[in-house]
Amino acid sequence: MRGSVVVLGAGMVGVSVALHLRRRGCDVVLVDRQGPGEGASFGNAGLIQREAVYPHAFPRTISELLRIARNNSVDAYYHPLALPSYASPLLRYWWHSEPARYAQIVLAWSELIRTCCDEHLALAKGTEAMELIRSVGFLRLYNDPVALEAAIAAAEVGKRDHAVGFDVLDGDGVAAAEPHLLVRRVGALNWTDPLSVTDPHGLTLAYCRQFLDAGGRFVLGDATTLAAQGAGWKVHTQEGPVEAARVVVALGAWAPKVTGPLGYSPPLFGKRGYHYHYGMQGNAVLNRPILDANAGFTLMPMRAGIRLTSGAEFAFTDGAKTPIQLERAEPLARRLLPLADRVEAEPWMGIRPCMPDMMPVIGPLPRRQSVWCAFGHGHQGLTLGPTTGRLVAEMMTGEVPFLDPAPYRPERF
Template sequence: MTTAERADTMVLGAGIVGVSIALHLQERGRTVVLVERGEPGGETSHGNAGLIERSSVVPYAFPRDLPTLAALASNRSVAVRYSPATLLRMAPWLARYWWNSAPARLDRLGRAILPLIERSIAEHQRWTQAAGTQALMREGGWIDLYRRKGTLEQALRSAKALACHGLAYDVLGPVELAAREPGLVQGAAEGAIHWRDPVTVSDPGGVTRAYAALFVARGGRLLRGDALSAQQDGDGWRIEAGGRDWRTREAVLALGPWSKEFYERLGYRFPLGFKRGYHMHYEIAPESVPRHPICDAQAGFVLTQMQRGVRLTTGIELADRDAPSDPWQLDQAEQVARRRMPVGRRLDAEPWRGARPCLPDMLPVIGRAPQHPTLWFAFGHAHHGFTLGPVTGRVLAEAMIGETTFCDLRPFSAERFSHGYHANA
């Protein structure tokens, strides 16, 4: 009988969250195996706009004003697209999302996640030199475009309301915007807000792979295997991966949108929903390359320079995680984008599609599994997985080691969902 390999912890999932947890545990003296079926950062961590979003101190709330709701209900909005059948199935989830987006509740939720947002850049930067990702990181923030004066004024009022957070931003009229982004088509917007605090990257999947390579260089084990096949083994956990049988004392579930299959097998029921998104890369003349990521606030897409070309990332598609792709949203966003910037031909054979794992209170689940003391959760980061991966790794590692966590983890506890566990499942 083959003797099992042993380690302290297995981390299931090598996206930005899982890789970051593995690195932080390793830095605290734990032996860690990181399990992934493909390349690190090859799924959701690959397909985003590459924003380390320090300025997003308010969670992405459900719209509550009637004009916006009416526009979304038409299902012709470029920013939000939905499958009618999925919308019916998601109705209870959307109702909870809407309820949590009321101003007082949103303020409470924003204060809960603020410590993570505030440290998001610093926790990425702790590995930049060692991982060799300096050339992929760009300072200078990103720019929100507004096509109408009314929406620009409304956005400016919202920005001023964030003064207590000390965020740096510039309000740009058409002349200032043209000077800052000369590649934009003349008259592309009424104005813009340039958020200067965020850091952006030109290859988010590449950054994740570099962090994973750093973990391996420091002695960690990156194993190819099906993370969903991990099983309880007495008080610990076991998995066959990398051609060997492994046993660990603890496990961390960091499988992003695939976490659902694992926790449901153990009897947990969380209201995890999916906001899908697409991206495509485009050719562009050197003189027209965007100097900063540019978001069309109304259409919900981002244009940003990546190593492969200019990437267009779409807004939100409410659909089942694995439902067939629908080209409508990307096609419409591309038409709008061509009126903003002279992007050329498509560079990818097919659009990339991913699913952001979201909970209706806009907070991730981070912490110990209530009914399994040796299992830890880290999923549900919604729009901010790449932003919050390293800082999630830090706070979860602190909790697992028994250190004092730098922020209160109770708002992220799985136990906030009172009906989250069914013993007979």
């Protein structure tokens, strides 16, 4: 088993970890209960978000808290009976969002984000994956001039402190950029750095094919069967038991099911999210992703159609789908863009793995140095998959990490 690794979880993060380890000569088996990229990596906004240097903080103004408490918005929705299960992580989330603490978190988080586009392009260039990546940025639309001015001021700080690129469009500029919008907006922030992915699932599969072509293996299996085996580890799969000297847990929202029995139960909590795809009427097109800042929904041009995504839903993890946010967003989206029929009969639903301090868990388990963590990326698993993969692989193979991994270490909890 010397030099061998089992990576549990075949989403964007797990696939990226497996690929980077295999490129460094490790004997890697990738294990998941379903096909690569079929979990949370399947449904997202399809953005590699270089501009997202400020993680989503817990609301701290009375007006914002009251807005969310009314439970009638598109960007946030909660099941009252589920809230007690969220009490502890949300309290920690609120504590970490205190301005002084949040400022320190931004410093560490922005280091992860800084190279996200470069890390994706390093994996994608010269391969089929490049067909799925477009350098078109995305628009954040505003219909309130005061809100637009505040957003511009905040973007200027991001540009000054973190080299984030953006342009400001007035109403005419928005209409020129997206001529098929049905309503006029006062303006928009045009984030110029992000990359748009036309098929996030397809991108995960493309990276996985690179891993397989390099000699890696993927098998279907049950990560919760992980158990110590001699000096290493064993997990049951459909092809029989797989043994390895080391394990990487890249299971997103399900990671505590594996780390808990090993003595590590981080305060990870899940936010459910949904999407539908739509056709477009006539010859109408959407050139780039757009986010409606007032209503809180996004529309993205994808291979499957125009993807409408919801915000965050706080509900029981295994509860039935309740796509209330999509139902609220759809009529608003139809007033903004000439959408045709839905492509799917049922909405997609996935769970975002979130940490109270807004940063992922990356590094070896305390007292279990042969078990490594790579989870808790919140809404940015697609963005940070290759970055995390490179960081984990460098640490596991004894290279000097390209960025300081200390802020993301598991023992901080």
